[in-house]
Amino acid sequence: MVRKLGLLAALFFLILLAAPVLADDDDDDDDRKMRDEDFMKAKQIYFDRCAGCHGTLRKGATGPSLEPSKTRAIPLEAMATIITEGTPGGMPPWKDILSKEEIELVSAYMHLEPPQPPEWGMDQIKESWKLVVPVDKRPKSPPKRNWQNYFGVIQRDVGKVSIIDGDTKEILATLNTGFAVHILRPSASGRYMYSIGRDGKATMIDLWASPPNIVAEIKTGVDARSIDTSKYKGKLGDFTDRYAVVGNYWPPHYVILKGDTLEPMKVVSTRGYTYDTNEFHPEPRVASIVSSHTSPEWVINVKETGIVLLVDYSKADLGTVTETKINAERFLHDGGWDASKRYFLVAANMRNRVAAIDTVDRKLAALIETGNKPHPGRGANWVDTKYGPVWATPHLGEPMVAVIGTDPEKHKQYAWKVVRKLPVAGNGLFIKTHPVSNNIWVDNTLSKDLEVAQKITVYDKKDLDAKPVDIKLTDHGKIVHMEYNKAGDEVWVSVWDREGEIIVLDDKTRKVKNRIKLATPTGKFNVYNTMMDIY
Numbered sequence: 096m097v098r099k100l101g102l103l104a105a106l107f108f109l110i111l112l113a114a115p116v117l118a119d120d121d122d123d124d125d126d127r128k129m130r131d132e133d134f135m136k137a138k139q140i141y142f143d144r145c146a147g148c149h150g151t152l153r154k155g156a157t158g159p160s161l162e163p164s165k166t167r168a169i170p171l172e173a174m175a176t177i178i179t180e181g182t183p184g185g186m187p188p189w190k191d192i193l194s195k196e197e198i199e200l201v202s203a204y205m206h207l208e209p210p211q212p213p214e215w216g217m218d219q220i221k222e223s224w225k226l227v228v229p230v231d232k233r234p235k236s237p238p239k240r241n242w243q244n245y246f247g248v249i250q251r252d253v254g255k256v257s258i259i260d261g262d263t264k265e266i267l268a269t270l271n272t273g274f275a276v277h278i279l280r281p282s283a284s285g286r287y288m289y290s291i292g293r294d295g296k297a298t299m300i301d302l303w304a305s306p307p308n309i310v311a312e313i314k315t316g317v318d319a320r321s322i323d324t325s326k327y328k329g330k331l332g333d334f335t336d337r338y339a340v341v342g343n344y345w346p347p348h349y350v351i352l353k354g355d356t357l358e359p360m361k362v363v364s365t366r367g368y369t370y371d372t373n374e375f376h377p378e379p380r381v382a383s384i385v386s387s388h389t390s391p392e393w394v395i396n397v398k399e400t401g402i403v404l405l406v407d408y409s410k411a412d413l414g415t416v417t418e419t420k421i422n423a424e425r426f427l428h429d430g431g432w433d434a435s436k437r438y439f440l441v442a443a444n445m446r447n448r449v450a451a452i453d454t455v456d457r458k459l460a461a462l463i464e465t466g467n468k469p470h471p472g473r474g475a476n477w478v479d480t481k482y483g484p485v486w487a488t489p490h491l492g493e494p495m496v497a498v499i500g501t502d503p504e505k506h507k508q509y510a511w512k513v514v515r516k517l518p519v520a521g522n523g524l525f526i527k528t529h530p531v532s533n534n535i536w537v538d539n540t541l542s543k544d545l546e547v548a549q550k551i552t553v554y555d556k557k558d559l560d561a562k563p564v565d566i567k568l569t570d571h572g573k574i575v576h577m578e579y580n581k582a583g584d585e586v587w588v589s590v591w592d593r594e595g596e597i598i599v600l601d602d603k604t605r606k607v608k609n610r611i612k613l614a615t616p617t618g619k620f621n622v623y624n625t626m627m628d629i630y
């Protein structure tokens with residue numbers, strides 16, 4: 096009963112958090128004082144666990160604003176209950192990850208003014224750069240393995256990346272890439288694998304070395320989530336592997352690096368004004384980045400201002416980039432190309448929308464209402480039996496996949512419309528298919544029911560009106576993120592747990608083929624599919 100009352104009180108205050116204006120923030124209590132040591136601890140926990148969704152300055156993005164003007168209306172006990180139990184909107188319960196004492200510290204920290212982290216400019220970036228293996232000391236030819244079928248696997252909670260041979264399933268190398276590595280992207284040729292950690296550290300792995308090794312490192316900021324390469328080869332030049340680009344959360348900027356050494360070339364700030372209200376935002380973070388195959392350009396999504404930048408890098412050697420700014424929607428997060436690679440679809444998750452960016456006509460093609468907090472990863476493309484070419488996204492806030500028509504030429508009536516809503520077992524994070532497969536795989540990682548989070552949902556592309564199949568894959572940890580092998584006949588799935596593993600499923604039979612033991616695997620990236628943007 097007491098617990099129920101606590102939860103009810105927390106729910107009431109949760110509604111307050113979502114409200115635009117709250118308590119008087121001039122009111123100063125003594126409970127707002129914290130010992131320096133506790134403050135530092137709380138600040139670190141917040142930065143490691145909460146800042147990704149709520150922002151370093153707590154202005155809100157994927158999660159609501161947690162500025163003192165809002166949080167001070169919520170008593171510490173109710174705040175602790177919200178953090179402990181999570182929220183229906185998609186915030187996970189932290190009770191299994193943070194101790195009771197840590198939750199109390201973070202709750203108290205919420206009542207204090209957020210401190211501003213230090214800037215990190217070119218001097219610090221340059222100083223952090225380490226060329227571990229110079230270019231002329233690296234192998235001149237590829238290894239005698241099917242290296243384009245290698246997988247880079249993130250072992251998030253142990254700060255490592257493993258490189259696995261997709262043919263033999265051997266773990267070829269396990270490399271120390273740093274704190275809470277987030278994503279991997281291969282260079283355009285596939286030879287190098289770049290990793291980016293939440294601490295802003297980028298690492299470059301040479302896949303031609305036997306075993307693969309780290310050849311360069313750099314810290315482009317103190318908080319980052321995205322990295323990509325230059326992919327254009329055509330009339331305007333050959334930019335294959337010429338540059339890498341890192342998108343930072345803090346400081347809010349992107350950094351252009353030399354593609355073969357990670358030597359820093361240029362830092363470009365994303366601070367500026369929101370696309371709609373023209374208010375200055377001190378923390379517009381770089382969310383997803385993709386590299387165009389058809390022009391020397393990156394698509395860089397700026398979360399808080401809601402602006403998509405088309406960044407022309409063709410003159411980056413001269414120290415110049417040209418930005419085309421497209422107004423899209425606030426809280427841009429993750430996204431991927433449609434199958435033609437003309438349109439980039441990006442989730443504005445707190446606005447329950449997906450923005451479709453036309454990179455040829457260089458404009459917003461459409462804003463599409465989907466469901467509660469779309470979260471595509473890079474999404475999934477297939478040719479729907481009724482609606483033609485489509486792209487799809489799962490949702491953080493509801494168990495549903497929204498399927499969007501993407502062909503304004505031959506299927507105009509369906510273009511930029513949600514043509515199907517496919518129910519899945521639980522709220523999830525990622526979806527995956529492959530052009531040669533009949534299956535569409537969706538994880539249920541965010542389900543509050545652990546049994547459901549241990550299942551994967553699979554649809555048959557040819558019969559999307561039929562009920563999907565839910566396959567229980569583990570009895571420990573949670574299922575997260577899927578990736579195909581190069582041939583498209585195996586799908587690799589992570590069991591996110593200290594005693595984790597990669598489960599390799601036969602795509603035709605949907606049966607387990609292999610289990611590869613690895614601590615805390617999350618994202619995994621097949622070299623060929625990722626460099627070619629096949630998803």
Ligand code: DHE
Pocket residue numbers: 143144145146147148157249251276277278293320321322381382383384385428429430472473524575576617618619
């Ligand atoms: Fe991610 C992609 C941000 C939490 C696994 N995640 C992305 C992208 C962004 C992002 C901006 C798009 C990158 C791109 O394509 O250039 N992620 C964030 C956050 O801000 C957030 C919500 C909180 C945080 O503090 O980081 C967050 N992400 C997570 C996780 O907890 C996940 C599940 C586990 C982990 O390993 O960190 C996770 N995010 C991933 C993965 C991708 C990703 C695997 C790439 C998916 C793909 O197939 O491309």
